[in-house]
Every structure is written in C-alpha cells, then in structure tokens.
Amino acid sequence: MTDEAILRVKDLRTYFNTDEGVVKAVDGVSFELHKGETLGIVGESGSGKSVTNLSIMNMIPNPPGKIVGGEVLFGERDLLKMPLREIREIRGNKISMIFQDPMTSLNPFLRISTQMMETIILHQGLDKKAAKAKAIEMLALAGIPAPQKRIDCYPHQFSGGMRQRVMIAMSLSCNPEILIADEPTSALDVTIQAQILDLMKDLTARLGTAVILITHSLGVVAGTCDTLCVMYAGRVVERGDTEDIFASPKHPYTRGLIKSVPRLDIASEGRLSSIRGQPPNVIDLPECCPFYPRCDQAMDVCKKKYPERRDFGNDHSAACWLYSEAK
Amino acid sequence: MKFPKVRSLRIGGKADAELNEFAQSMKPVSLWADAWRRLRKNKMALAGLFIVAFYVAAVLLAPILPIYHYEDQVISHANLPPSLRPAGEVMLETRVAYMRKMMKAESRTSFNAKEEADIEAMKADIKVNPDHKRVYVMGTDNLGRDLLSRTIYGGRISIMIGLVGTITATLVGILLGSIAGYTGGKIDNFIMRFVDILYGLPYMLVVIIMMAIFGKNVINLFVAIALVSWLTLARVVRGQVMSLKNAEFIEAARSMGASPARIVFRHLTPNTLGVIVVFATLLVPDFIMSESFLSFLGLGVSAPLASWGSLVSEGTATMELYPWQLLVPAISMTLFLFAMNFLGDGLRDALDPQSKNRA
Numbered sequence: 001m002t003d004e005a006i007l008r009v010k011d012l013r014t015y016f017n018t019d020e021g022v023v024k025a026v027d028g029v030s031f032e033l034h035k036g037e038t039l040g041i042v043g044e045s046g047s048g049k050s051v052t053n054l055s056i057m058n059m060i061p062n063p064p065g066k067i068v069g070g071e072v073l074f075g076e077r078d079l080l081k082m083p084l085r086e087i088r089e090i091r092g093n094k095i096s097m098i099f100q101d102p103m104t105s106l107n108p109f110l111r112i113s114t115q116m117m118e119t120i121i122l123h124q125g126l127d128k129k130a131a132k133a134k135a136i137e138m139l140a141l142a143g144i145p146a147p148q149k150r151i152d153c154y155p156h157q158f159s160g161g162m163r164q165r166v167m168i169a170m171s172l173s174c175n176p177e178i179l180i181a182d183e184p185t186s187a188l189d190v191t192i193q194a195q196i197l198d199l200m201k202d203l204t205a206r207l208g209t210a211v212i213l214i215t216h217s218l219g220v221v222a223g224t225c226d227t228l229c230v231m232y233a234g235r236v237v238e239r240g241d242t243e244d245i246f247a248s249p250k251h252p253y254t255r256g257l258i259k260s261v262p263r264l265d266i267a268s269e270g271r272l273s274s275i276r277g278q279p280p281n282v283i284d285l286p287e288c289c290p291f292y293p294r295c296d297q298a299m300d301v302c303k304k305k306y307p308e309r310r311d312f313g314n315d316h317s318a319a320c321w322l323y324s325e326a327k
Numbered sequence: 328m329k330f331p332k333v334r335s336l337r338i339g340g341k342a343d344a345e346l347n348e349f350a351q352s353m354k355p356v357s358l359w360a361d362a363w364r365r366l367r368k369n370k371m372a373l374a375g376l377f378i379v380a381f382y383v384a385a386v387l388l389a390p391i392l393p394i395y396h397y398e399d400q401v402i403s404h405a406n407l408p409p410s411l412r413p414a415g416e417v418m419l420e421t422r423v424a425y426m427r428k429m430m431k432a433e434s435r436t437s438f439n440a441k442e443e444a445d446i447e448a449m450k451a452d453i454k455v456n457p458d459h460k461r462v463y464v465m466g467t468d469n470l471g472r473d474l475l476s477r478t479i480y481g482g483r484i485s486i487m488i489g490l491v492g493t494i495t496a497t498l499v500g501i502l503l504g505s506i507a508g509y510t511g512g513k514i515d516n517f518i519m520r521f522v523d524i525l526y527g528l529p530y531m532l533v534v535i536i537m538m539a540i541f542g543k544n545v546i547n548l549f550v551a552i553a554l555v556s557w558l559t560l561a562r563v564v565r566g567q568v569m570s571l572k573n574a575e576f577i578e579a580a581r582s583m584g585a586s587p588a589r590i591v592f593r594h595l596t597p598n599t600l601g602v603i604v605v606f607a608t609l610l611v612p613d614f615i616m617s618e619s620f621l622s623f624l625g626l627g628v629s630a631p632l633a634s635w636g637s638l639v640s641e642g643t644a645t646m647e648l649y650p651w652q653l654l655v656p657a658i659s660m661t662l663f664l665f666a667m668n669f670l671g672d673g674l675r676d677a678l679d680p681q682s683k684n685r686a
Contacts, residue, residue, distance in 0.1 A: 059578065088584040090584070096583065099578065101575060105576050105579040109600075110597065111357075122585070156358075
C-alpha cells in the first residue's frame with residue numbers, strides 16, 4: 001500500500017426528494033482510497049452504503065436523487081463535475097462495479113461473449129477477435145471451466161456463483177484502478193461466498209486494483225479489508241484500519257455490530273447480543289446523533305448536536321460525544 | 328439444467344481437460360432457440376406457421392406459378408364456376424343450362440334458331456381457339472378473369488400491406504417508444520401527448536381523408552395505413568422500456584460506460600422484442616382487415632389490381648348468382664387471418680418465460 005490516494009471522497013451529500021420530504025441518504029461522507037487498498041463499507045440496510053457508491057460513479061437516478069454537495073476526486077479530477085461523455089470513459093475502464101444480485105445484473109438476451117466484448121471493445125479499442133481472446137482469458141482467471149466454450153453461453157445457463165464470476169471477470173477486464181463491489185456475495189449461497197471473496201481478493205491483488213467492498217457482514221470485512229468505514233444514517237461514524245477497529249472499536253454502534261457477530265474464538269455466553277431497535281428513517285433528521293435512541297451510553301448532549309469527529313491516531317477516527325472534551 | 332461443480336482448476340496434478348470432463352457439454356442455447364423449441368410443440372401454432380409460409384411462398388412466386396395473369400380476360404369465360412375441366416366444356420355446359428332455363432321460362436320445348444346457332448358457334452370456336460383449353464380451378468369473375476390468379480395477386484397486395492404496416496409500425500414504435508420510455512420527463516411527455524392526439528383522431532376517417540386528398544393508389548394506401556399504425560406499439564414499447572430501465576443489468580451496463588443509445592438499442596430493445604414480435608404478428612391481420620375494409624368501401628386498390636378486400640367487395644355484388652366469386656377470396660383471407668392469429672398466440676406462449684416449464 002502506498003500513501004498515494006487515488007480516490008478522495010470529500011463531504012459527499014446525496015439527497016432524494018420524495019413526497020414525504022428530503023431523504024438525506026448520504027450526508028457528509030468522506031474517505032480516501034489508496035492504490036491497491038481494500039476498503040470496507042459496513043452498515044445496516046438503508047445506511048447509505050450503496051448510494052455512496054452510486055454517487056461516486058455519478059449514477060444516481062435524477063430525479064428524484066441529487067448530489068447536492070461534496071467532491072469525488074479521482075486523481076485530480078472531480079467525477080461529479082465531469083461531463084457525461086467523459087465519465088463514461090471512466091466507468092468500466094478505470095472504475096468498475098460488481099452488483100449484488102448476479103441473477104439480474106447480466107442481460108438475459110445477450111451472450112456472455114457479447115456482453116464482455118462490449119466493454120473491452122469500448123474501452124480498449126481492440127478488434128473483435130482480440131477482445132474475445134481477452135474475455136476468454138479473463139473468464140479463465142475468474143475460474144470458469146472451459147471458458148472458450150462457455151463464453152458463447154447465455155446468462156441463464158450459469159449458476160449464481162458462476163454468474164458472479166463472470167461479473168468479476170467482466171468488471172476486471174479493463175484493468176480498472178478501482179473496483180466497487182456492492183454486496184457481491186449477499187445473494188449467493190454461503191458455500192460460494194467464500195470462494196467469490198477469495199477470487200476477488202486474489203485477482204485484485206494480482207492486478208493491483210483498489211477495492212471498495214460494501215457489505216453488512218463484518219465477517220466478510222475482517223477477512224478481506226485493509227481499512228473500514230462504518231456508516232450509520234448516511235454518515236461515516238467510525239473509520240480506520242480494520243485491525244484497529246476490531247481491536248478497539250470506539251463508537252458504540254461499531255461495538256454493537258462487532259458484538260452481534262458470532263465468534264468461534266471466544267466461548268459463547270448464551271444469547272448473541274444485538275443492537276436494539278431499527279435504523280432511523282433519514283427524512284428530516286434533527287441535528288443530533290442519529291444513533292442516540294439506540295445507544296447504551298447516550299448522554300444529553302447526544303440529543304442536541306451531531307458529535308465532531310475525533311482522531312485516535314493511525315487514521316482511526318470516530319464521531320461520538322464519548323470522546324469529545326467539549327461534552 | 329445441470330451445472331458442473333465449481334472447483335479449483337488444479338487438483339492433484341490432473342490436467343484441466345480431465346477435471347472438466349463434465350463441463351464440455353454446455354451448448355449455448357439462446358432464448359430464441361428455446362422459444363422455437365416450444366413453438367414446435369404447439370400444433371396449432373405450427374399449422375398456422377405452415378399456412379402463413381404457404382401463402383407467402385405462393386404470393387412471392389405468383390409470376391412463375393402455372394396460373395394465368397390476373398389481368399387476362401376472356402370475355403366469353405365470364406362467371407364460370409370452379410371446375411377442373413377445360414373452360415370450353417364448362418362454358419358450353421353453363422350456357423346450355425342457361426338456355427334450357429330460358430326455354431322453360433318461355434314454355435318452349437326446344438331451342439330456337441338463334442340459340443341453336445349460338446351453340447354451334449361455341450362448339451366450333453372451342454375446337455379452334457386454344458383459350459378454351461384453360462382450366463379455372465376457382466372459377467372466373469364477371470369479366471372472365473381467373474379467380475385463383477386474382478386471389479393470389481390480391482393476396483400479394485393484402486399481405487404486403489400487412490407487412491409494410493407492421494414493419495413501419497414496429498420501427499417507428501420501437502424508436503419513439505424506447506426513446507420516450509428511456510429518457511422520460513419532457514421528451515416522454517411530448518412524444519406520448521403527440522401519440523394521444525393521433526389516437527384521438529378517428530383512424531378510418533384520417534385514412535379516408537388522406538386517400539381522398541392524395542388520390543387512390545397503392546403507395547398512398549401504404550402511407551395512410553403506416554401513418555397511424557405505430558401508436559399502440561409505441562405505447563407498448565414505452566411501457567416495457569420503463570419497466571426494464573431500472574433493472575440491474577441496465578445499471579450494470581451503465582456502470583461499464585455504455586452510452587444511452589447503446590443501452591436503449593443494444594440492451595433494452597432486445598429484451599422487449601418478445602412482446603414486440605407477438606404484437607407484430609397480431610398486427611398483420613389487423614392491417615389486412617383495415618385494407619379490406621377500405622377496399623370494400625372502394626377506397627383501396629382499384630382495378631385491374633386486386634386485393635382481398637376489393638375481391639370480396641366485387642364478390643358480394645354477385646353472391647346470389649355466382650357465390651364462388653365471394654367465397655374464394657373470403658375463405659382465402661379468413662384462412663390466412665386465422666393462421667396468423669394462431670401463430671401469434673403460439674409465439675406469445677413460446678416467448679413467455681412464465682410458460683417455460685409447461686409441456
């Protein structure tokens with residue numbers, strides 16, 4: 001890992017205008033991604049993980065969504081201010097995505113070869129023959145047996161795990177600098193999940209691709225990510241090296257998440273603990289810590305003001321009043 | 328469907344080929360091949376397909392088929408009934424039978440001199456004139472033209488109108504419908520309100536007015552029918568595109584950097600094609616019906632050209648005396664329309680993924 005950040009997200013805000021009010025799906029998210037690094041984004045459903053990443057690609061459906069503030073710096077350039085024509089050059093080429101459900105993310109009417117070659121021809125300017133050779137090579141890398149025969153098959157002839165392998169092969173076919181994987185394993189069989197994660201880890205390490213891994217499984221994060229962002233109600237509540245966070249989680253929410261994962265190395269003491277309550281509705285949240293109703297350590301100040309981010313060294317930081325001197 | 332187990336490519340030094348012994352049999356099966364397999368199991372649809380194919384072949388090959396030209400008229404052969412015998416014999420028989428009828432009506436017991444002379448003249452003519460060797464399998468019309476030939480050539484125009492209408496409807500409908508559905512917002516509003524306005528106009532009236540203004544010829548008929556034909560299809564396509572444009576694979580295509588045009592025409596339209604094909608097969612009989620209706624009203628093709636509509640229209644005038652002049656074109660047309668509808672129904676079942684596991 002070098003210190004050179006290839007992607008810097010600064011104070012990103014994405015709001016959705018709905019009939020009920022403004023949904024602040026992402027409200028001031030910042031993080032950096034370094035070359036070759038794997039960044040995990042964890043959080044409950046609706047915490048803004050996926051919207052963050054769609055915003056990075058500038059793919060928020062508008063209307064109703066709108067990116068109202070912040071910057072996404074890819075190298076020196078702000079992806080949010082880029083004209084559509086130029087951002088298309090980047091999508092799939094420099095930054096590519098893997099989606100949650102491999103059953104629906106491949107076009108059922110086109111052959112795998114057509115879909116893979118489309119991307120390769122578009123971004124690498126290869127002719128058809130070379131593109132096909134490249135696609136076969138990528139499928140082989142992704143562990144598809146007999147790729148030269150399977151490449152002409154249609155998506156419905158592949159199982160879920162195989163389709164996700166195809167998606168991985170496709171998304172890595174242009175040697176992107178960043179791979180965004182939006183819950184790549186949550187629609188898969190448990191037995192396949194580990195295989196897919198290993199494959200992603202292996203391939204991205206080999207190609208030097210930085211990964212943003214969105215998941216709600218801390219188990220997945222512990223095994224694959226270098227750094228970690230914990231999101232809650234559209235904000236990053238804790239951020240740091242994976243090891244630091246697992247060793248000493250600062251935010252009560254992170255602690256709750258970690259405690260709610262079953263551990264093999266610690267003898268179980270009866271019931272697994274869980275975080276009580278539901279994640280908040282992010283419409284018209286008051287200016288407070290959105291976690292305080294569910295927090296064991298809530299204080300008066302939590303209800304009044306959103307806490308400031310506190311740094312614990314080694315890039316580990318958390319936003320919680322517990323650590324603020326100005327309580 | 329069986330999938331090979333996912334496993335590592337190197338187990339105990341075995342070669343890839345050995346390991347993947349069971350992975351080799353996977354043949355690409357497109358959704359179209361699959362649909363065709365299902366269509367073949369549907370007897371009615373298959374029968375429809377054969378009938379349609381037969382009609383299309385007959386109509387395309389009309390100039391080289393062993394039939395008379397549709398304009399050829401032999402006045403003395405007017406109103407002959409269908410028969411496999413040479414026209415001369417049939418003519419003689421028909422005329423003599425008619426004369427007998429006249430004779431009875433005038434309460435005579437034998438032919439008068441003029442009738443005798445006529446019969447003799449006919450007999451003499453049959454011997455020398457090769458025209459009388461003709462065979463009219465489907466009879467003749469009131470000008471002595473072969474009804475079979477006229478029906479086939481009429482089918483040429485009717486089917487062509489059906490196809491031209493359908494093709495224009497499909498192209499324009501897909502283009503405007505998918506643009507409206509994909510872009511949404513103002514453009515969608517503009518296109519769909521335009522469609523609504525055209526919908527509001529009484530279709531037949533528009534066609535009739537157009538034919539009246541621009542004159543009665545086949546090209547104008549094509550234009551008039553094509554002009555209003557794409558409306559429903561545009562709506563159907565728009566609905567399909569709207570329901571598909573938020574599908575994950577479209578998002579995936581966008582995330583791969585595909586341009587909007589590419590997404591619409593490469594990723595969205597193929598997915599709507601199933602619906603479009605079914606709709607189009609049901610449109611063909613629709614257009615043939617409209618054309619027949621117009622021809623029946625005398626606004627369609629004009630003589631000596633024929634279409635099924637104009638033939639039926641002519642046939643109705645004489646249906647009491649010479650019923651085959653109505654029945655031949657009417658049955659031909661009905662059979663084709665039935666076949667087309669069965670084919671469309673079959674296609675709908677074949678292309679519908681819900682019915683995939685049905686026998």
